[in-house]
Every structure is written in structure tokens, then in C-alpha cells.
Amino acid sequence: MQLVLEKRAERSGTIALVSPLIAIGLTILTMVILFAILGKNPLLALHAYFIAPLTDGYSLQEIAVKATPLVMIAIGLSLCYLANAWNIGAEGQFLIGAVAGSWIAVKTQGTDAGAWVLPAMLVLAAAAGALYALIPAICKVKFGASEILTSLMLVYVADLFLDYLVRGPWRDPHGFNFPTTAEFDPVATVPLLIEGGRLHLGSIIALLVVAAAAILLGRTIKGFEIRVVGAAPRAARFGGFNANQLIILTFAVSGALAGLAGIIEVAGPIGHLQPGISPGYGFTAIIVAFLGRLNPFGILIAGLFLALTFIGGEQAQIAMKIPLDVTKVFQGILLFYVLACDSLILYRFKLVFPNRQVTRGAG
Amino acid sequence: MQAHQRMLDPTPKGQNSGESPLLRTIGLTKRYGDLLANDSIDIDIWPREIHALLGENGAGKSTLVKAIYGLIQPSAGQIRWQGQRIVLSGPSEARSRGIGMVFQHFSLFDNLTVAENVALGLDGQESFKDMSARLEQVSRTYGLPLDPKREVWQLSVGERQRIEIVRALMQDPKFLILDEPTAVLTPQEADQLFIVLERLKAEGRAILYISHKLEEVKRLCDTATILRGGRKVETCNPRLDTAASLARMMVGGEVKEVKAVSGRKTTVPRLVVNDLSLAPSEAHGVRLDHISFELKGGEILGIAGVAGNGQDELFAALSGERLAKDPGTVVIEGIAAGHLSITQRRKLGAAFVPEERLGHGTAPRMKLSENALLTGHAASGMVRRGFIDTAATLKTVDRATETFDVRKAKRDPEAASLSGGNLQKFIVGREILRNPAVLVASQPTWGVDAGAAAVIRQALLDLATAGAAVLVTSQDLDELAEIADRIAVMFHGKLSAPLATSEATREKLGLLMGGSSLEPKEVAHAAGA
Numbered sequence: 001m002q003l004v005l006e007k008r009a010e011r012s013g014t015i016a017l018v019s020p021l022i023a024i025g026l027t028i029l030t031m032v033i034l035f036a037i038l039g040k041n042p043l044l045a046l047h048a049y050f051i052a053p054l055t056d057g058y059s060l061q062e063i064a065v066k067a068t069p070l071v072m073i074a075i076g077l078s079l080c081y082l083a084n085a086w087n088i089g090a091e092g093q094f095l096i097g098a099v100a101g102s103w104i105a106v107k108t109q110g111t112d113a114g115a116w117v118l119p120a121m122l123v124l125a126a127a128a129g130a131l132y133a134l135i136p137a138i139c140k141v142k143f144g145a146s147e148i149l150t151s152l153m154l155v156y157v158a159d160l161f162l163d164y165l166v167r168g169p170w171r172d173p174h175g176f177n178f179p180t181t182a183e184f185d186p187v188a189t190v191p192l193l194i195e196g197g198r199l200h201l202g203s204i205i206a207l208l209v210v211a212a213a214a215i216l217l218g219r220t221i222k223g224f225e226i227r228v229v230g231a232a233p234r235a236a237r238f239g240g241f242n243a244n245q246l247i248i249l250t251f252a253v254s255g256a257l258a259g260l261a262g263i264i265e266v267a268g269p270i271g272h273l274q275p276g277i278s279p280g281y282g283f284t285a286i287i288v289a290f291l292g293r294l295n296p297f298g299i300l301i302a303g304l305f306l307a308l309t310f311i312g313g314e315q316a317q318i319a320m321k322i323p324l325d326v327t328k329v330f331q332g333i334l335l336f337y338v339l340a341c342d343s344l345i346l347y348r349f350k351l352v353f354p355n356r357q358v359t360r361g362a363g
Numbered sequence: 364m365q366a367h368q369r370m371l372d373p374t375p376k377g378q379n380s381g382e383s384p385l386l387r388t389i390g391l392t393k394r395y396g397d398l399l400a401n402d403s404i405d406i407d408i409w410p411r412e413i414h415a416l417l418g419e420n421g422a423g424k425s426t427l428v429k430a431i432y433g434l435i436q437p438s439a440g441q442i443r444w445q446g447q448r449i450v451l452s453g454p455s456e457a458r459s460r461g462i463g464m465v466f467q468h469f470s471l472f473d474n475l476t477v478a479e480n481v482a483l484g485l486d487g488q489e490s491f492k493d494m495s496a497r498l499e500q501v502s503r504t505y506g507l508p509l510d511p512k513r514e515v516w517q518l519s520v521g522e523r524q525r526i527e528i529v530r531a532l533m534q535d536p537k538f539l540i541l542d543e544p545t546a547v548l549t550p551q552e553a554d555q556l557f558i559v560l561e562r563l564k565a566e567g568r569a570i571l572y573i574s575h576k577l578e579e580v581k582r583l584c585d586t587a588t589i590l591r592g593g594r595k596v597e598t599c600n601p602r603l604d605t606a607a608s609l610a611r612m613m614v615g616g617e618v619k620e621v622k623a624v625s626g627r628k629t630t631v632p633r634l635v636v637n638d639l640s641l642a643p644s645e646a647h648g649v650r651l652d653h654i655s656f657e658l659k660g661g662e663i664l665g666i667a668g669v670a671g672n673g674q675d676e677l678f679a680a681l682s683g684e685r686l687a688k689d690p691g692t693v694v695i696e697g698i699a700a701g702h703l704s705i706t707q708r709r710k711l712g713a714a715f716v717p718e719e720r721l722g723h724g725t726a727p728r729m730k731l732s733e734n735a736l737l738t739g740h741a742a743s744g745m746v747r748r749g750f751i752d753t754a755a756t757l758k759t760v761d762r763a764t765e766t767f768d769v770r771k772a773k774r775d776p777e778a779a780s781l782s783g784g785n786l787q788k789f790i791v792g793r794e795i796l797r798n799p800a801v802l803v804a805s806q807p808t809w810g811v812d813a814g815a816a817a818v819i820r821q822a823l824l825d826l827a828t829a830g831a832a833v834l835v836t837s838q839d840l841d842e843l844a845e846i847a848d849r850i851a852v853m854f855h856g857k858l859s860a861p862l863a864t865s866e867a868t869r870e871k872l873g874l875l876m877g878g879s880s881l882e883p884k885e886v887a888h889a890a891g892a
């Protein structure tokens with residue numbers, strides 16, 4: 001007896017909709033087993049992960065704060081992935097954006113620079129993220145280098161560059177030798193939405209990004225180009241759409257959004273530049289993009305869900321001493337199941353008996 | 364009882380009066396949304412029978428055979444195999460029961476050898492060596508010569524189809540389905556195929572044969588079942604009917620004749636190609652070799668030739684999917700365009716219909732309106748300030764649907780859900796409705812039924828009458844003879860000098876298609892005659 005994947009005659013629309021839910025279900029099932037192996041009560045752990053954070057206002061705000069960078073980055077990535085361009089290095093573009101924006105904050109520190117500082121930081125961060133993303137895009141278009149590898153490797157370059165800056169030239173002289181810049185001035189800080197709360201202006205920007213992406217993909221010719229190039233490259237060429245140009249464009253846009261997310265994180269919830277400003281947002285956003293089916297509204301929901309796992313992970317660590325890394329395990333398993341379930345849209349499982357025969361997709 | 368029934372039935376069936384139908388569908392129904400693609404179809408297939416399945420584009424032929432082959436599940440009705448009801452879980456089960464199918468679109472890997480391709484498509488666990496031996500033996504037995512070690516890219520379309528047929532025969536099917544097998548074959552290749560089919564029949568196998576070519580159906584088939592709008596209208600003996608009466612049954616009325624307006628006026632040159640040479644872009648492509656021709660407004664130039672002699676490369680160079688170094692090699696409407704992109708050429712008034720409808724002419728998973736946008740975005744007012752005017756794209760879909768009678772399940776379905784011929788009508792309609800000054804069309808009636816083919820040919824003629832320059836590449840010499848003013852032949856990347864259609868006899872074209880050149884004397888003689 002043999003288990004084989006057989007191509008479906010028709011694409012299953014139902015599975016396309018429920019596949020993310022199936023993936024979440026399977027992930028939770030796997031986690032239950034994992035918790036049991038760790039000797040923790042699975043039900044309590046699940047409660048800590050998924051229910052507890054939803055029950056108090058502080059955690060709810062925190063979820064929105066964590067979802068902000070995830071959604072912004074994932075929207076950019078979804079444009080790349082729709083166009084068949086594989087940007088894996090959003091984490092690096094996030095860090096470079098944070099560094100570039102912080103440069104203005106550091107240089108204007110203690111001066112009487114006015115309200116232009118924050119907008120300038122946002123613009124510079126987006127530009128820096130875009131330029132940084134253009135490196136792998138141009139290498140891909142000009143030399144055929146795999147953008148997957150180059151964009152990923154540039155993450156480590158960005159990480160070490162940031163490290164160097166905060167340990168060297170930008171270190172806060174009054175910071176007891178900690179590798180961090182001084183706290184940013186108020187003009188260099190992203191304003192809060194509620195006084196004394198956690199929610200900040202960045203969340204509004206993220207929502208605007210979602211809306212803009214929905215309009216871009218649904219209503220404009222550029223969005224159409226992006227979708228056709230990914231879905232039917234030969235037809236796209238026949239339509240007069242240039243795949244290379246779109247690789248450049250989508251990488252630049254996603255780099256800009258990642259860079260913007262980076263500076264918003266630094267100038268918002270964190271307040272200064274330091275190593276470890278990202279718990280892996282750029283990588284988690286890949287999961288968000290796929291879990292959201294590369295659809296802007298889907299990404300919004302998926303971003304909130306993965307933010308929940310970050311917060312839940314912290315709560316579970318505090319309440320039950322479950323290691324924080326379990327959150328990463330959870331996210332990895334989730335991506336695995338999302339991709340696996342997606343293949344069920346086009347394929348189905350089939351049991352085959354030796355005297356019968358293996359099937360070939362036809363048609 | 365069984366014999367009695369069959370005596371009442373005038374159509375020839377299995378020779379042996381004790382036999383029962385090999386396969387029988389009872390009330391077979393397939394529903395897509397509101398559309399009944401197959402509406403309660405009863406069909407009997409007997410051993411030792413070549414059974415034709417006829418019908419207009421979208422009549423439901425492919426749907427029916429896909430259900431019989433287990434590719435789709437019927438919504439209602441039964442399939443009986445050797446008297447027993449079966450429910451097929453998939454093609455592998457169909458194959459294991461003895462049902463084989465050869466698809467119109469081949470599923471072969473270009474860079475693998477013949478034997479490797481066959482091995483990939485077979486179900487069993489037999490060793491590669493045994494399989495290769497069996498492949499040679501089957502191909503020899505049936506007179507389908509194949510060299511197992513050749514790589515597929517080196518093979519002609521006819522040879523590729525042979526691989527598919529041999530692959531199907533290696534499963535020793537009792538029943539073989541062929542979906543439009545001759546659409547892509549040259550007349551000679553088709554003749555060879557018919558010999559094989561006759562032989563399979565003599566061995567007691569049954570064959571279900573889908574084709575739009577009624578003359579060959581009359582020659583080959585013992586029985587014909589005609590579908591119209593998803594229903595079976597008739598089962599008859601095609602030998603006793605004329606092609607015209609078969610066509611009438613398919614359409615449910617008279618088939619239109621193509622009327623050429625005589626004395627079309629030619630105007631200025633609208634498409635000129637000057638000494639175009641182009642290295643192939645792919646490893647297995649054909650080099651375009653000093654191609655020159657001039658096409659005036661009001662004129663239709665036909666390009667004949669066996670597929671794979673550079674027609675695809677010429678299309679890419681004319682459309683701008685591939686650019687030429689020298690702008691002057693392609694001149695559209697008096698403007699050197701060799702270096703211009705396909706979008707810029709469209710803006711000059713050119714329109715293009717590629718041969719491959721799914722994946723090249725359309726994005727299969729996108730709606731028709733989006734596929735209208737695919738080629739209309741440059742010049743048809745479908746885009747304003749970067750925003751898509753959905754109403755305008757839908758209007759194009761509606762107009763193409765109306766003008767070319769595109770049959771579909773809803774107003775704006777995915778391209779892939781249309782039947783082959785209906786999608787072709789949509790693509791041709793989409794381009795013609797833009798009123799192009801220059802139309803370059805590859806195989807414009809490929810897989811289209813007789814009625815729709817007539818509509819498309821008429822539209823091409825009307826377009827030329829209205830003053831456009833039309834270039835048609837086709838393997839169908841009858842089609843070219845019907846609409847073209849001049850015919851040139853493509854061979855190994857070279858284009859022959861065009862012959863006036865009245866001078867272009869089958870013999871001359873055949874010689875050119877085989878690579879021999881016409882004697883200079885003979886050309887002079889033809890021109891003088």
C-alpha cells in the first residue's frame with residue numbers, strides 16, 4: 001500500500017479558504033503533543049498562549065503593537081511573492097531602516113530640531129530599506145544570482161552593522177557602557193494613540209498600508225502586472241509586462257515597508273536603537289504572508305494571530321516556565337503546515353495498492 | 364435480447380453478436396454551477412468500433428471523456444464497464460481497468476528521452492530496462508517507430524504524439540480515447556495515425572475519437588455520437604451521412620459559408636519585414652534566417668509549414684516578445700519597430716494571436732475580463748491614471764462573447780474553465796475588436812469547430828476588407844487556401860517567396876514544406892500562367 005499525491009482535476013476553492021485554518025488546527029495539535037512531552041499541562045499552556053492574552057486590555061494593545069511591524073513587512077513580502085520574487089531578507093531591511101532613521105534621531109539629539117525630525121526619519125528609513133532590498137534584486141536581474149540566498153545573507157550584514165554602531169560611534173556616553181543609543185528626543189518618537197497606553201501611530205500606518213495594498217492589487221494596472229507575472233509568466237510577457245522590472249519594484253516596495261516598520265519599532269515601543277530590536281519580525285512576516293494567503297486582509301488577520309503567539313509565549317513563560325523559544329517552534333511548525341496544506345488545493349492524497357497503479361497528473 | 368436490440372439498431376457494432384457494450388454511460392450528467400456541461404448522456408461503446416464524438420465547441424465532449432477517464436466526477440448518472448457499474452476514483456483506476464487516453468495537449472518533458480518520458484507516465488513497478496524493451500516492441504508491432512534514446516525536443520509534433528499513443532498502448536487498453544488527435548498533425552501524419560487506429564480496432568479494441576474534421580470522421584469511424592449544448596442529439600453511422608448533414612446536426616441549423624469579398628483593394632504596406640535574422644533564444648529553438656516579406660493593407664498572407672520550423676520564433680519577433688537588434692527589420696505602419704516592445708507595437712495598431720491559448724494567450728487562472736486587460740491595457744481605454752476600468756474590461760468580454768458566440772457558464776469565468784474552442788474564439792475576438800491595422804495570428808482556428816472556424820475566418824477576411832494587413836500562420840492548407848491572397852512556406856527558419864494562392868498547389872507547398880526549393884523555371888512558369 002502506498003500513499004501518493006494526485007493532482008486534482010479542478011482547483012478546490014473550499015480548500016483554498018479553509019487551508020490556513022486546517023494548518024492552525026494541525027499546529028495546535030502538534031503543540032499539545034509537544035507540551036505534553038515537556039511535562040506541561042497542554043490545556044493550561046494553550047490557555048496561556050491563546051486565551052489569556054485576549055482577556056486584558058494591556059495585552060490586547062500589545063498584540064496590536066506586535067502585529068504592526070508583522071503586517072507592514074508581510075504586505076511588502078506578499079507583493080514580492082505574488083510576482084514570483086523571493087525576498088527572504090526583510091529582517092535585514094527592517095534593521096537597516098531602523099539604523100538609517102536612527103541616524104537622524106542621534107544627530108539631532110539635544111538640539112532644538114522641530115517637528116520635521118520624525119517624518120524625515122520615516123522617509124529615510126523607507127528609502128534605506130528599499131535601497132538595501134535593491135541589492136539582491138539587482139544581483140538577480142543583472143547576474144541571475146539567487147535572490148533567496150543574497151537577501152538572506154544580507155540580514156547578517158545588517159545585524160552586525162547595527163551591532164557595530166551601538167557599540168561604537170552611536171553609544172550613549174551616559175549609558176553605563178550598555179550597547180545602546182540614548183533615548184530619542186520626543187520629536188524623534190512615534191506618538192502614542194492613547195496617553196499612557198501602548199498603541200502608537202504605527203498601527204494606523206499599518207492599516208493604511210493594508211488598504212493601499214488592497215487597492216493596488218485589486219484596482220490598478222501595476223497590481224495586475226504583479227499578479228500576472230507570478231501566475232502566468234509567459235502570458236505576462238505577451239501582455240507586455242516586464243518581469244525583471246517587477247522584481248526590482250516589488251523588492252524596493254517591500255524593502256521600504258520593512259525599513260519603515262524598523263524605524264517605527266525603534267522610535268516607538270523601544271525608544272532607542274540597540275541590538276535585538278527585532279524578535280525575528282522579518283522572518284515571522286514570511287509566515288504571516290503565507291498564512292494570510294498573500295491577501296492584504298488575510299495578512300492583517302494573520303499578523304494579529306502571530307502577534308498573539310508572541311504575547312502568549314511571554315505569558316506562558318511567566319506563568320508556566322515554558323521556554324520562549326517554543327514560540328519560534330510554534331511559528332516554524334505553522335509555516336510547515338500552511339505550505340503543506342496549500343498543496344492540497346491542487347493535489348489530493350490517495351491510497352494506492354501495489355496491483356493498482358500510481359497516478360500521473362494529466363490533462 | 365441483446366442481439367435483438369442491436370438488430371433494430373442500424374449502426375454497425377461489434378462483429379460478434381453475443382457481445383455487450385464495453386462501456387456504457389447512462390444518464391451521465393456533469394454540472395458546473397448553473398451550466399450542464401453534460402446533460403444525461405447515454406452512450407454505448409462496443410468492442411471493435413471506432414466511435415466518433417462530435418459537437419461544437421463547448422458541446423461537452425472533453426467533459427464526457429474526462430468523466431469516463433476518471434479525471435472528473437460526474438454529478439449524476441452511471442458508467443458501466445463490461446456490464447458492471449463502476450465509480451472511478453481517478454485516472455489510475457481507469458487505466459488499471461483498461462481505459463487509456465491520449466490528450467490533445469501532450470504532457471512530455473523536453474529534456475528527457477522518449478524512454479524516460481514513457482517511464483514517468485507508466486504506473487507499474489517494472490524495471491527501466493524491461494520497460495524500454497517493451498516500448499520498442501510495442502512501437503514496432505504497431506508501426507509507430509520511436510527511438511527510445513532520443514530526447515523529446517528533437518521530435519516533431521507527430522512523433523511526440525506517437526510517444527503518448529505508445530505509452531497508452533503499453534497499458535494494453537481495451538478502450539482508447541483520443542481527444543482531437545489530428546488537430547496538430549500534418550495530413551501525412553494523420554494518415555499514419557489512421558492506419559494504427561484501424562489496426563487497434565481489428566484487434567478488438569474500442570476507440571473513442573474526438574475531432575472537428577468531419578471528412579476524416581467519415582473515413583475512419585463506424586459510429587458517431589453528436590452532442591449539442593451538453594445533450595446527445597443523435598447516434599448515427601457517419602458513412603451514411605454527408606459532412607454537411609453531420610455539421611447541421613451539431614449546430615442545429617445551417618452552417619455559414621465563408622464569403623470572400625472579391626476584389627479587395629490593397630493599400631500601403633502596413634507590415635514589412637526586412638532581412639530579419641535572429642538567433643534562437645532557447646537551446647532547442649530555430650534560428651530565423653534572413654526573412655523578408657511585405658504585407659499591404661487589405662491583404663492576407665498565409666504562412667504554411669510543419670510546426671517547429673521557426674513559426675514560433677517568427678511570431679515572437681513580430682510581436683516584440685523578442686526584440687531585434689536592428690529596428691528596421693520589422694516595420695509596422697511605416698515605423699521601424701524591431702526594437703519596440705509588444706506594448707509599443709500594439710500602440711502602433713498591431714494585434715497578436717499566439718498559438719498556445721492557455722498560458723500564453725491567456726493567464727489560465729484569471730477571469731476573462733482580466734485577460735481582456737492583458738492585451739488591452741495599452742490602447743483600449745481600459746486603464747485611466749493607472750486604475751483599471753472594470754466596466755470597460757467587462758464590455759470587451761461581452762462584445763467578444765456576442766460577436767463570436769463564446770459559450771461559457773457565467774459572464775466572467777476563469778479562462779481555464781472555457782472549452783478549448785470557446786477560449787480560442789474569445790482570444791481572436793479580443794484582438795479583432797480592437798480594430799487592428801496589423802493582425803498576426805498563429806493557428807487562429809486550432810481546435811475550433813466548423814461553424815466557429817467559419818466565423819473566425821470570416822472575421823479575418825472582413826478585417827482585411829476593412830483595410831488591415833493580416834498574417835496567418837496555419838498548418839491547415841485548406842484554411843490558407845480559403846482566406847489567404849498569398850502563401851509562403853516556412854522551413855528551417857527560412858521563409859519561401861510567397862506564391863499567389865491560385866498558384867499554390869498542394870504539390871508545390873508540399874515540396875516547399877519538405878525543404879526542396881521550387882525550380883526557378885517552375886516559379887517563372889507559375890507566375891506567367
Ligand SMILES: Nc1ncnc2c1ncn2[C@@H]1O[C@H](COP(=O)(O)OP(=O)(O)OP(=O)(O)O)[C@@H](O)[C@H]1O
Pocket residue numbers: 010395398400418419420421422423424425426427770771772779780781782783784785810812
Ligand atoms: N472546470 C470548469 N468549470 C466551469 N465550466 C466548465 C469547466 N470545464 C468545462 N466547463 C464548461 O463546460 C462546457 C463544455 O466544455 P467541454 O470542454 O466539454 O467542451 P468541448 O465539447 O470539449 O469543446 P471544444 O471542442 O471547444 O474542446 C463549456 O461550456 C465549458 O465552459
Ligand SMILES: [Mg+2]
Pocket residue numbers: 424425426782783784
Ligand atoms: Mg474539448
